[in-house]
Amino acid sequence: MVLLAKPDETLIDHTENALKVFKSIKETYPQVPEICEVPDFWEHLFYAIFFHDFGKAAEGFQNVLISDAKWDYRHEILSAGFVSGLEYENKLFNDAIAMAIITHHKDVLLLRDKYQTYPRRLGEKRYNQKLQELDSNILELSEIQSRIPSLSREYLGIELKNFQIIDSIEKLRDSYKEVVLPYYNQFEDNELTALHGRYGVFLKGFLTACDHLASGSKYEILNGIQDMKAIYDFPEMRKTQKIASETIGDAFLIAPTGSGKTEASLFWSNSNQNNNRSKRTFYLLPYTASINAMYKRLQRDFKDPDLVGIQHGKALYYLYKAFAEDEDYIESKKKAKDIKNLTNKIYRPYKILTPHQILKAFFGVKGFEQRLAEMSNGLFIIDEIHAYDAHTTALILETFKILKTNYNANFLIMSATLPTFLKELFKKELKITNEIALNESELKEFTRHKVKVLEKDIFENFDLIRQQLANNKKVLVVCNTVFQAQNIYSILSEGVDKSRLLHGRFMLRDREEIEKELQDLDLLVGTQAIEVSLDIDYDVLFSEPAPIDALIQRFGRVNRKGWEDKVLKHVYVFEEGSEKDKFVYKNQEIISKTLELLRDTDVLEESRIQKFVDEIYSNGYQGSDLDDFDKVMRIFPSFLKNIVPFINNKRNEEDFYSLYQSVEIVPLQFKLEYLEEIENKRYFEAMKYIVTISLGQYQKLKRGEQIEKDSDMLFANVEYDKRLGLLL
Helix, strand or coil: CCCEEECCEEHHHHHHHHHHHHHHHHHHCCCHHHHHCCCCHHHHHHHHHHHCCHHHHCHHHHHHHHCCCCCCCCHHHHHHHHHHHECCCCHHHHHHHHHHHHCCCCCHHHHHHHCCCCCCHHHHHHHHHHHHCCHHHHHHHHHHHCCHHHHHHHHCCCCCCCECCCCCHHHCCCHHHHHHHHHHHHHHCCCCCHHHCHHHHHHHHHHHHHHHHHHCCCCCCCCCCCCHHHHCCCCCCCHHHHHHHHCCCCEEEECCCCCCHHHHHHHHHHHCCCCCCCCCEEEECCCHHHHHHHHHHHHHHHCCHHHEEEECCCHHHHHHHHHHCCCCHHHHHHHHHHHHHHHHCCCCCEEEECHHHHHHHHCCCCCHHHHHHHHCCCEEEECCHHHCCHHHHHHHHHHHHHHHHHHCCEEEEEECCCCHHHHHHHHHHHCCCEEEECCHHHHHCCCCEEEEEECCCHHHHHHHHHHHHHCCCCEEEECCCHHHHHHHHHHHCCCCCCEEEECCCCCHHHHHHHHHHHHHCCEEEECHHHCCCCCCCECEEEECCCCHHHHHHHHCCECCCHHHHCCCEEEEEECCCCCCHHHHCCCHHHHHHHHHHHHCCCEECHHHHHHHHHHHCCCCCCHHHHHHHHHHHHHHHHHHCCCCCCCCCHHHHHHHHHHHCEEEEEEHHHHHHHHHHHHCCCHHHHHCCCEEEEHHHHHHHHHCCCEEEECCEEEECCCEECCCEECC
């Protein structure tokens, strides 16, 4: 009888395909045995992959593959028993291989809940019954085991002989009883072994990757760009780009907006690669709009879409929409899912993502072992580090410390405006010694703006804004709250043909349309959503008061390349904002200091910006920001002790998702359209009606009885306008 692993694939074929991926991963991550302090790690992983599907030889499982039969059991529990034939003096190694096999689909907690073999009598009886189902195929499994020497020679590079062929079910161990139960008890008693650490992470992570990639017919993971300088073949590199291309190890890169930081960071990643260009590069950005833009840009630049992946909360929808214009729903959905599934695996060498996607691994969210394994020896580029609140910054710093200390990662931390106190924090904790920056005279060359603080608020200055529009200037207006931006846009857009409003409270459908038009507008009114990494260029800015670093980002959306033509353009800051600003920027003293410095400024020389930032943030985090930062630094290390491989704790996952402090709703007026898409199983089309609001806004609506639930979605009885967004 030919044993199957899948309806269309034999057991031996799937095993070999998984071993092909294994060989590729072994070449990509040569440092892993040293990191996990297990010299024979690859040998152990080979055995885990070789045996991982042996339990599928059970008669009941084979029937499932060739008919509509059901088989209420886990093949992994039977597969792990074949580790009994391995001849390791150190029992930990046998246990580790068995543990990786038995949990490669379901974690320890689920096994304890539904598939215990001990001490429950019923579980033990069921295990023995399922074990009997292997008996009729044990000879075929013996034949497959006889291929260990040849397959290990081909895929591992050495011929393995330290095993005995299991030719009788009586020789199979009960791996749940002998391995899973003790592992969980050790965890509960805080008696942790190497298996509870990196050794277990890599075994589980890489086994999962090999199995999933082989199932997806991908037998080799991709390497990075061989020569980044050939991709960005500049006649002459800028200074920061040249230094970055020669910098080995962790570094800061401080340079003005529009000065080529992205290319510089990629040159840095190239200079810190290994010989076969297999280190994975993670490019972190704060907002989905900037991630989407960077994803498109790198796909275009690298000329190979498979090299670059995208990860954020709405990535699947974004990928779907990329196909939806040319394909039908079924085909678009399939292509989007295929791309996202591969990105979630250890396959693509470049990923554009939010820091939350990195944090997932440290909160034990399902699949975290594979994420951590992938990040080993990784190159992390984090752009706009100043954009995060104190709580998130502390989490980023703590996770970076672990990635550097335990997983050999390297970091390039970038910003146009990085307060020295923040730089010193990262410098101290991550032991960063390299800094790439321009000197004072070089920075002056990048001067692009004349700044003026206008008396009173935006309403008192409408005439000036309208005058700029009448003079055919491309005008950017930035408000601190959505409510204010909606009001201002309603007034200023009258009579302006090409105008748009941009903030975070649009449905996905409308947000896409807005982002497509950003380059060709006469008037753009927005909120902080325009601050970071949007490649837009306007002639003049009018901004409500904000901290200096936020303002500098807003200024960067005006006259982006003005330094090339030695042109200065105006950026105006209003003296007063709205009443609601205090909820956005709690430390109003920072804003007062910012305005005080800018009042005495005419031409905003780039060389003065860092001095301004440091003067305003001379005391570092203050008040609630300092409390938030210190709390994370104090508590997070002890929290991490509850994150161990093979166990997915739901409470830890809930802690992770609580970080978002946001809720997805659908405006009630689109309820019928949304539910119709759900009923027709067009889930991605249904997503276009979703709006994200803050947890506080949701709770306020709930108290006002403006929220109802249907089909697992929340509907808000709040007016929505295509031009203005959600009108809270």
